[in-house]
Amino acid sequence: MAFLLFLFFVTAAALSFFLCTNEQRRRSDAGRQSRQQNEQQKKKLKLPPGSMGWPYVGETLQLYSEDPNVFFASKQKRYGEIFKTNLLGCPCVMLASPEAARFVLVSQARLFKPTYPPSKERMIGPAAIFFHQGDYHLRLRRLVQAALSPASLRALVPDVDAAVASTLAAWADAGVAASTFHAMKKLSFDVGVVTIFGGRLGRRQREELRTNYSVLERGYNCFPNRFPGTLYYKAIQARKRLREIVSEIVAERRATGGDDLLGGLMSSRVDGGETGATAALTDEQIADNVVGVLFAAQDTTASVLTWILKYLHDSPKLLEAVKAEQMAIYVANEGGKRPLTWPQTRSMTLTHQVILESLRMASIISFTFREAVADVEYKGFLIPKGWKVMPLFRNIHHNPEYFQDPHKFDPSRFKVAPRPSTFLPFGSGVHACPGNELAKLEILVLLHRLLTAYGWEIVGASDEVEYSPFPVPRRGLNARLWKLPQEMVATAAGGA
Numbered sequence: 491m492a493f494l495l496f497l498f499f500v501t502a503a504a505l506s507f508f509l510c511t512n513e514q515r516r517r518s519d520a521g522r523q524s525r526q527q528n529e530q531q532k533k534k535l536k537l538p539p540g541s542m543g544w545p546y547v548g549e550t551l552q553l554y555s556e557d558p559n560v561f562f563a564s565k566q567k568r569y570g571e572i573f574k575t576n577l578l579g580c581p582c583v584m585l586a587s588p589e590a591a592r593f594v595l596v597s598q599a600r601l602f603k604p605t606y607p608p609s610k611e612r613m614i615g616p617a618a619i620f621f622h623q624g625d626y627h628l629r630l631r632r633l634v635q636a637a638l639s640p641a642s643l644r645a646l647v648p649d650v651d652a653a654v655a656s657t658l659a660a661w662a663d664a665g666v667a668a669s670t671f672h673a674m675k676k677l678s679f680d681v682g683v684v685t686i687f688g689g690r691l692g693r694r695q696r697e698e699l700r701t702n703y704s705v706l707e708r709g710y711n712c713f714p715n716r717f718p719g720t721l722y723y724k725a726i727q728a729r730k731r732l733r734e735i736v737s738e739i740v741a742e743r744r745a746t747g748g749d750d751l752l753g754g755l756m757s758s759r760v761d762g763g764e765t766g767a768t769a770a771l772t773d774e775q776i777a778d779n780v781v782g783v784l785f786a787a788q789d790t791t792a793s794v795l796t797w798i799l800k801y802l803h804d805s806p807k808l809l810e811a812v813k814a815e816q817m818a819i820y821v822a823n824e825g826g827k828r829p830l831t832w833p834q835t836r837s838m839t840l841t842h843q844v845i846l847e848s849l850r851m852a853s854i855i856s857f858t859f860r861e862a863v864a865d866v867e868y869k870g871f872l873i874p875k876g877w878k879v880m881p882l883f884r885n886i887h888h889n890p891e892y893f894q895d896p897h898k899f900d901p902s903r904f905k906v907a908p909r910p911s912t913f914l915p916f917g918s919g920v921h922a923c924p925g926n927e928l929a930k931l932e933i934l935v936l937l938h939r940l941l942t943a944y945g946w947e948i949v950g951a952s953d954e955v956e957y958s959p960f961p962v963p964r965r966g967l968n969a970r971l972w973k974l975p976q977e978m979v980a981t982a983a984g985g986a
């Protein structure tokens with residue numbers, strides 16, 4: 491029993507995404523009662539198939555006693571595209587078909603609101619874009635999309651390139667094997683900072699953001715215990731300092747303006763209604779969204795980058811072909827004397843296919859959550875108000891019906907576009923990832939620099955998977971990097 495309790499707390503803390511508050515539980519109980527009355531009059535719909543497991547704990551233990559992917563896949567095999575379960579007291583409906591994912595995220599999106607545990611919302615900032623729907627969400631969405639549009643990204647190429655160059659140089663100079671994931675996290679943070687602040691942030695402020703953000707991050711997946719000294723407590727303190735640092739930057743910026751994301755957030759105005767005044771975003775709303783974008787951009791991009799290096803390493807022939815594609819551009823740029831351009835990044839056909847296939851294979855965001863805001867009917871099944879719904883991206887990406895030989899790493903499958911709604915690494919609908927093109931740009935630039943100027947090797951075993959909380963290869967893929975002598979690069983380029 492003690493072991494079970496221990497396991498329970500470990501699992502509860504580990505994927506606290508699943509934590510469901512008492513308040514949420516009470517609401518769904520109330521929902522159930524009023525629904526039972528409604529059902530007398532309405533036509534009787536049945537709940538989806540599936541097992542709810544034990545009271546409260548539900549099927550959480552099953553989920554964690556096996557590989558989560560095996561859990562979802564075996565459920566799908568048994569019950570089909572839609573099934574119910576219970577995770578830490580939350581009744582959930584899981585959806586494993588492109589059609590069902592589309593229903594929740596796109597066509598009936600207004601019936602399903604974003605839902606996160608309150609401790610997470612507090613940590614990132616309640617005014618951040620992910621947590622909202624309706625007018626406020628749309629307003630932020632336009633601002634974020636503008637800062638991440640192709641026109642903005644084109645101008646960002648030199649900054650992304652500089653961030654990549656300094657990350658690789660630091661890794662190689664260290665001369666020892668280090669976690670790829672760790673190095674890639676530093677890169678994706680720097681790229682996030684450049685995107686938000688337009689590259690004019692002073693070194694001091696950037697380092698203060700970085701150190702405080704890392705404290706926030708360490709507490710993010712901890713059990714929400716506010717006792718002084720806990721990681722969670724420290725994270726809350728760091729979150730307050732981050733707000734102050736952003737406010738300080740905002741104050742300095744008032745004079746200069748700018749067309750990066752911060753500039754957009756600062757100059758946004760909406761009609762204040764009857765008063766005739768226009769309302770700006772508050773410093774608090776701005777800070778929540780700055781932290782929110784850093785959060786959304788960092789671990790996601792870093793874990794995908796880590797997987798790409800692992801997949802390339804495991805397929806030497808493919809690696810050579812990708813290297814040849816990059817070398818051709820390197821040669822066209824006179825051995826890197828001229829800078830990499832936006833159109834060049836758009837011409838990397840094979841490398842782009844490798845990125846898509848890696849996104850599919852790794853499916854680092856295996857699923858997402860929404861909550862039904864009303865009783866909803868899907869194909870004769872009832873999704874009760876207050877229940878969580880989970881579109882299972884990974885199951886869709888690994889279904890042989892949509893991707894032949896799904897366990898095979900085969901970038902050439904992306905020579906033809908996947909069927910609609912079958913490829914959702916960046917989600918879909920109103921909350922789909924606005925940073926997808928930035929993430930791809932960052933990955934393309936990294937592969938260009940790495941494959942044209944460095945040698946690298948993986949040190950030690952890398953076939954197990956760790957959760958960080960996203961999946962990454964064991965120990966973040968321990969690897970060593972060294973700069974190739976210029977003459978070797980020239981010979982390789984000649985051969986390409």
Ligand code: HEM
Pocket residue numbers: 619620621631634682685782783786787788790791794854855858859914915916917918920921922923924925926928929
């Ligand atoms: C390979 C890297 C990335 C992956 C796989 C990824 C994946 C996703 C997914 C699946 C969603 C939708 C979640 C849902 O519907 O519940 C999302 C949302 C979001 N992502 Fe990304 N993302 C990546 C990189 C980035 C980057 C680099 C940025 C910003 C610079 C970013 C900013 C955001 C934001 C702001 C949202 C929330 C959008 C909204 O709620 O309207 N992401 N991302």
Ligand SMILES: *[C@@H]1O[C@H](CO)[C@@H](O)[C@H](O)[C@H]1NC(C)=O
Pocket residue numbers: 698699701702705731734735
């Ligand atoms: C956090 O930010 C403050 C300034 O607000 C700074 O003094 C401190 O060094 C930063 N880092 C940490 C780990 O607290």
